[in-house]
Amino acid sequence: MxxxxxxxxxxxxxxxxxxxxxxxxxxxxxxxxxxxxxxxxxxxxxxxxxxxxxxxxxxxxxxxxxxxxxxxxxxxxxxxxxxxxxxxxxxxxxxxxxxxxxxxxxxxxxxxxxxxxxxxxxxxxxGKEGIPISPLENPYEIVGSDERIIDVLKTIARLSENRVAVLITGESGTGKELVARTLHNASSPLQPFVAVNCSAVVPTLLESELFGHEKGAYTGADSARMGKLELAGEGILFLDEIGDMAQDLQAKLLRVLQEREYERVGGSKLLSFKGRVVASTNRNLLEMVSAGTFREDLYFRLAVSTIHLPALRERLEDIPALTNHILAHLNRELHKDLREIEPGALQRLKGYDWPGNVRELVNVLTRAALLTRGHLLTEHDLLDALEPPYSRPGNDDSFKTLREMEKDHIARSLQASGWNITRTAEQLGVTRVTLRKKIDDYHLTRARFMPVGRRNPIERAAYRGMEII
Ligand SMILES: Nc1ncnc2c1ncn2[C@@H]1O[C@H](COP(=O)(O)OP(=O)(O)OP(=O)(O)O)[C@@H](O)[C@H]1O
Ligand SMILES: [Mg+2]
The missing domain is CATH 3.40.50.2300 (Response regulator)
Known part of the structure; x- marks a missing residue:
């Protein structure tokens, strides 16, 4: 006791x-x-x-x-x-x-x-006898027994024996980065894993992030800096959200992949790239190729081997195992002592369609875990966690202004996608720039929905000490 x-x-x-x-x-x-x-x-x-x-x-x-x-x-x-x-x-x-x-x-x-x-x-x-939560076995595990997940695991094992480029596709929050890191652990754990988020930075900055720059290459470049290509050494260069890379940079990246050589921005010395490229995207690159927004030759360089991650709603049977894994993780990260989950709570989780996939499941369970006082995660705690604050009863839509409705709708879409700007913008039919402007305009912050910051506690634990930009 x-x-x-x-x-x-x-x-x-x-x-x-x-x-x-x-x-x-x-x-x-x-x-x-x-x-x-x-x-x-x-x-x-x-x-x-x-x-x-x-x-x-x-x-x-x-x-x-x-x-x-x-x-x-x-x-x-x-x-x-x-x-x-x-x-x-x-x-x-x-x-x-x-x-x-x-x-x-x-x-x-x-x-x-x-x-x-x-x-x-x-x-x-x-009837509060809950389903016991078993302890965390491997924090970096890719959980799931759906045959598509099993195939992913087999592919990772196969790919860990060579160094070909890999393209990981799947909706936002389906585990693309987790797969990239798992491949790294399986193939070259002693070499660096360097992640570059191609949608996070403006194109010119991204170029210098990737290639590095010499002193004085542009205003503000007070000293020379190594690029991610260099930092990756013989390890993995993870190009996250590759679909968001600007076209001229696509061309430069292609050259690196073809020649295995490049120069820093403002430099003339040839450097060689020895890393393995793993790219990820939640966009349909082939469609982008047809539309002329993604280079076909780059696509074929990146997609030598592909791994597709199924959406969570296509594998709802994996929810109990994932929930167990996530709660065991949260116990450790949030110093909680959850021991059981009410069967009704698990039913609720299985009855939802998870537009934000596993990331959304992690977020919901994080909120529920923070609300729970006892050892049992109840259906009640979970409903509170699933229900965003802005759609509680009493917050009657009929008394809202158009502006308020828009704000709520954007907030809800952002939450569902785990704050994936590209995906949300696509869903809402606006450009990313417009969406960013509206986020600023309405002062929407992620913290309102995710009390734990940019990355969820699980990612922060798993990726601790690993390089990310
Ligand atoms: N099969 C899985 N088993 C265990 N945890 C998972 C699994 N898939 C995803 N996760 C967890 O879900 C969260 C989101 O995963 P990850 O960041 O890899 O997704 P992503 O596809 O890169 O998402 P995004 O497109 O939003 O960047 C992480 O906390 C990750 O650990
Ligand atoms: Mg990701």
Missing amino acids: RILIIDNDVDLCRSMQAQLRAEGHRVDFVHTGADGMLRLASDSPDILFLDLYLPDTTGLRLLKQIQDMKCDTIIIMITGVQDAKATIESIQSGAFDYIRKPFDLDTVLLVIEKAARHIKNRRAVT
Whole structure:
């Protein structure tokens, strides 16, 4: 059992901790109500021993506050002989039981046993028996048993034995970067993995990012700089969102791939490129080739071998395994202790169509994990996480201005695509520039939907220390 003691008597806390630890329990203590609330919010214990007298509040008041948090923690009051009235009141307010000072270990163990029985029965009665979350085995694993995922794994294994260029395609959030990194781990883990996001930077900057530049190559180039081609060494150069690369840069890249030689911007020395190119895109490059916006010769250089990732809605059967994997990850990254997920919650996840794919699943589960207090991720927590703040009841569309409607619609589309600008712009039928302008205009920020920043906690953990621009 995980046990928390809130009592200002330091000796009592220490001795209870030592004795209960010896019985195999995990025991923490704090001495004030304020610290107690913080601790309860960050990790919810199975059992709380709560003193009636605290320096900053009363046990009774705290009890009521904790009841409002609706966590599953069982509360046992610690009372004194003269506290009969307060004791009764606390039981009426929802405390599970009480122990009277001074008490011995047996009394405490007895009440813990009673609480444990109660927890078990409560689960059986409420049907809250969840599906257990098994521990994280391999954080970098590509999870899934869909045959297309199995094929992807086989292809990665095959490609790890050679150095041909690879093009990874798939909708936003389907795991393209994960596949690129997995290929890297399988083939050249000791060499660099250098990622370049071709849609993130303006073309001229991208050129110097890729090729590097000499001192004075352009205004502001105060010193020479190595490009990503150089930094990649004999490792992998990951060209993310290659479909967004400007045409003149496509031509320059093609030359590197053909000749394996290039110069820094403003330089004349020939440098040789020894890396392996892995590119990714969520756009249909062949269509772009037909439309004349992507060079055909570059396409064939990049797509020597291709890996296509299925959308999540095409493999909903993988959702339980993915959910388990992601929650186990989040436990570690967010210091949570989720142990089970309600079957209803899993059903909800399987019933959604996931336009933002696995990335959206990670985001939803991250929000749900942050909302969850107990060890069980409930359907209720999940619904709160699935429902964006702007579409809650009471936020009635009929009273909105056109501007507000547009703002909400853009926000929703961005969220669904995991803030993929290219994809959202395509869906909304505007250019990326227009979309960016509107994002600025409406002050839309990713943080509103993703409390955890640009990358989700899983990516941040997996890609820690790896180079990215
Ligand atoms: N099969 C999978 N197993 C486990 N985790 C996955 C899987 N596919 C994707 N993920 C996770 O989903 C998130 C998004 O993956 P990734 O960044 O690789 O997608 P992407 O296709 O590059 O997305 P985007 O197009 O938005 O850049 C990451 O946290 C990644 O770890
Ligand atoms: Mg990506």
